[in-house]
Amino acid sequence: MAPEMAVRAAALAALRGDAALDALLNGMFDGPPGKASAPYAILGDCIGADWGTKDAPGREVRLTLIVQDKGETGAALAEMLALADAAIGRITVPGWQVASARLLRSRIVRAREEGWRATVDYRVRVLG
Template sequence: MSEGIEAALRAAIIAALNDDAALGAAINGVFEPGAAGPHAPYVEVGAMTARDWGTKDRDGREIVATLRVHDAAREGEGVSALAALVAAAIAAMPRVGTGYAIGSLRLRQCAIARATSGEWIATMDFRVRALAG
């Protein structure tokens, strides 16, 4: 059952990012890791790590979803603005979906760094606590 929660939350995160008009106007797409040919700016939905967060009678997971925002701008302000749009899109996600109910959703950390390729990358970790439902 917990794998179902993880898959459903991953799909909900991708949908929230794809459905956000402001974010969609600012990026070239939302991609899985290793996708061929994305051009910055874009969002990569990366790893999801999970651990038990269930109760006596309900399955649940605490999941950390890692998103990476890529931007080719010369300065880091652009990736910061894009990260803010990503955070807003995730914060607006519906709290109840097929197979889960979110108890809490928080941006745990956001680290911004310049890659050797010259791209600016904001690595964002969102903590999601959800029960099966």
């Protein structure tokens, strides 16, 4: 399996496998859902770049997680983001050694009708 797809699958499994996060969401989707009601999360873009060494193949994979919440305050969104961060930090990728899994940046927006929306970018580096 291509490293980008392996990291994406591992991230999705880690996010879906977190019972506390799952309890707060109506769904964790791999790409845009046809229909979803907040709160939900989407694993979006996945961008790969070479991160190999002389003697080992490697990839740097950047993942985007989008979390949508209709709450009045950002408290529930903050809790979901903390759980997602922890889940990404625990990922294991079959066939690859995870060198690091880190948050790169996050953007949080409050829209009047849609509630709170966070877009979070993670960087996962793996060696094969």
